Amino acid sequence: xxxxxxxxxxxxxxxxxxxxxxxxxxxxxxxxxxxxxxxxxxxxxxxxxxxxxxxxxxxxxxxxxxxxxxxxxxxxxxxxxxxxxxxxxxxxxxxxxxxxxxxxxxxxxxxxxxxxxxxxxxxxxxxxxxxxxxxxxxxxxxxxxxxxxxxxxxxxxxxxxxxxxxxxxxxxxxxxxxxxxxxxxxxxxxxxxxxxxxxxxxxxxxxxxxxxxxxxxxxxxxxxxx
Amino acid sequence: xxxxxxxxxxxxxxxxxxxxxxxxxxxxxxxxxxxxxxxxxxxxxxxxxxxxxxxxxxxxxxxxxxxxxxxxxxxxxxxxxxxxxxxxxxxxxxxxxxxxxxxxxxxxxxxxxxxxxxxxxxxxxxxxxxxxxxxxxxxxxxxxxxxxxxxxxxxxxxxxxxxxxxxxxxxxxxxxxxxxxxxxxxxxxxxxxxxxxxxxxxxxxxxxxxxxxxxxxxxxxxxxxxxxxxxxxxxxxxxxxxxxxxxxxxxxxxxxxxxxxxxxxxxxxxxxxxxxxxxxxxxxxxxxxxxxxxxxxxxx
Numbered sequence: 001x002x003x004x005x006x007x008x009x010x011x012x013x014x015x016x017x018x019x020x021x022x023x024x025x026x027x028x029x030x031x032x033x034x035x036x037x038x039x040x041x042x043x044x045x046x047x048x049x050x051x052x053x054x055x056x057x058x059x060x061x062x063x064x065x066x067x068x069x070x071x072x073x074x075x076x077x078x079x080x081x082x083x084x085x086x087x088x089x090x091x092x093x094x095x096x097x098x099x100x101x102x103x104x105x106x107x108x109x110x111x112x113x114x115x116x117x118x119x120x121x122x123x124x125x126x127x128x129x130x131x132x133x134x135x136x137x138x139x140x141x142x143x144x145x146x147x148x149x150x151x152x153x154x155x156x157x158x159x160x161x162x163x164x165x166x167x168x169x170x171x172x173x174x175x176x177x178x179x180x181x182x183x184x185x186x187x188x189x190x191x192x193x194x195x196x197x198x199x200x201x202x203x204x205x206x207x208x209x210x211x212x213x214x215x216x217x218x219x220x221x222x223x224x225x226x
Numbered sequence: 227x228x229x230x231x232x233x234x235x236x237x238x239x240x241x242x243x244x245x246x247x248x249x250x251x252x253x254x255x256x257x258x259x260x261x262x263x264x265x266x267x268x269x270x271x272x273x274x275x276x277x278x279x280x281x282x283x284x285x286x287x288x289x290x291x292x293x294x295x296x297x298x299x300x301x302x303x304x305x306x307x308x309x310x311x312x313x314x315x316x317x318x319x320x321x322x323x324x325x326x327x328x329x330x331x332x333x334x335x336x337x338x339x340x341x342x343x344x345x346x347x348x349x350x351x352x353x354x355x356x357x358x359x360x361x362x363x364x365x366x367x368x369x370x371x372x373x374x375x376x377x378x379x380x381x382x383x384x385x386x387x388x389x390x391x392x393x394x395x396x397x398x399x400x401x402x403x404x405x406x407x408x409x410x411x412x413x414x415x416x417x418x419x420x421x422x423x424x425x426x427x428x429x430x431x432x433x434x435x436x437x438x439x440x441x442x443x444x445x446x447x448x449x450x451x452x453x454x455x456x457x458x459x460x461x462x463x464x465x466x467x468x469x470x471x472x473x474x475x476x477x478x479x480x481x482x483x484x485x486x487x488x489x490x491x492x493x494x495x496x497x498x499x500x501x502x503x504x505x506x507x508x509x510x511x512x513x514x515x516x517x518x519x520x521x522x523x524x525x526x
Contacts, residue, residue, distance in 0.1 A: 049440070051440065072444075075439070075442045075443060075447075076442065077442075078440065078441060079441075079442035081442075083440060083441065085440075089433070089437045089440070091433070091437065102437070102438065102441060103441050103442070105237070105240055106438060106441055106442050106443045106447055107233065107442070108232070108233025108234065108236045109236065110232060111236065150441075
């Protein structure tokens with residue numbers, strides 16, 4: 001599903017965000033990319049979502065080489081991804097329902113079907129009763145759940161979440177991890193970048209540990225070693 | 227295929243809904259903006275309407291150009307009739323009136339001062355003549371007809387009053403050019419206004435545009451609602467201009483109708499109304515498209 005082959009990414013003047021990174025994630029896996037701030041977790045997710053391109057190496061997502069992908073085709077790749085951003089990127093002038101509806105509007109889903117899917121997604125994250133609320137009226141945990149509902153409403157094959165449990169209390173963080181596990185069990189490939197370990201401890205997902213752009217350890221797979 | 231068409235239709239319905247909601251969200255500001263553009267567009271539209279009425283009034287005064295065809299003095303009745311039939315069947319002739327030489331003589335005899343002069347003549351000096359109203363009264367067409375008729379047998383002289391036709395044509399051409407220039411200038415004004423409106427709208431929704439891109443929106447998807455907004459703004463401005471011209475026409479129609487010979491003022495024709503709406507819509511769309519092109523290029 002996702003394959004990195006000796007991928008490097010540098011930022012000016014000469015800061016290596018990722019160095020010679022290789023690993024593979026199969027369909028339906030739940031993977032935690034962990035490491036300290038600045039380890040390269042967000043860059044890794046950005047490469048998968050084609051928000052950035054690798055300087056060298058190959059990033060293959062669903063068989064498509066991100067480095068070679070034409071700009072005009074990027075939107076169509078992203079429609080198969082669900083993105084949960086570190087800063088959530090909620091639209092504060094739209095209510096919960098309208099925020100979750102956005103990916104379905106983009107793919108041109110008919111109104112009735114879209115409404116049904118939005119309600120199902122909100123139900124899944126426990127926000128069905130708050131569909132008329134504005135994001136500003138939600139708690140931090142609810143905002144994060146809304147971001148997750150928006151990421152999965154169009155039924156993507158891959159879900160990428162950047163620091164989804166940051167700023168959440170332990171109970172909310174555990175709830176969020178449970179939601180991700182449910183999506184994985186429904187067949188979605190889930191990739192979570194987080195510097196936190198605790199919320200995921202009980203779920204023991206496959207873990208990629210990054211440090212200064214290199215893969216330090218991958219205890220469960222044996223696909224890539226530093 | 228059907229699913230793709232349905233998705234396209236859904237996206238267009240969403241875009242149109244969004245554009246309508248944007249206009250309705252600030253009704254007073256939208257109304258003022260539409261009125262401002264509408265008033266500007268009403269100037270060329272009103273000019274076009276006045277031009278149409280001027281032409282109609284000119285025609286009602288009988289100033290449609292005519293050609294006088296004089297036969298040779300020795301032309302017999304049969305040749306005159308044959309010439310008349312040929313003129314009636316001519317595709318570029320609208321009307322023909324035969325003026326027999328006897329009638330011309332009588333008319334001149336009836337004129338004060340001329341009767342005595344004519345009385346001393348031994349025979350009727352006037353030729354048979356035809357007064358021709360051509361279908362196309364443009365100067366070039368008139369001159370072409372004159373040259374053609376001059377070559378016909380027994381035609382002594384063909385006369386057309388091309389000077390005043392030319393003058394009228396020049397004046398109309400000038401007026402038309404003025405109206406067209408005004409329309410282009412004010413159309414550019416509409417383009418500029420829409421450009422700015424869409425630019426501000428996109429700047430205000432920058433976060434949403436960036437998010438949509440991250441979620442898989444194409445530039446076409448992002449731009450579609452703004453194109454609808456620009457086109458709607460143009461269409462409604464055109465409608466406002468049409469209503470302003472209509473109100474102005476109705477306001478002066480009564481007093482003008484009382485002036486002898488002018489008749490009642492005609493409203494903008496259906497064709498001119500459609501051109502006005504289409505032009506305004508196209509200019510609004512163009513302003514939005516230019517703004518989109520620039521904004522999307524800057525944010526990509």
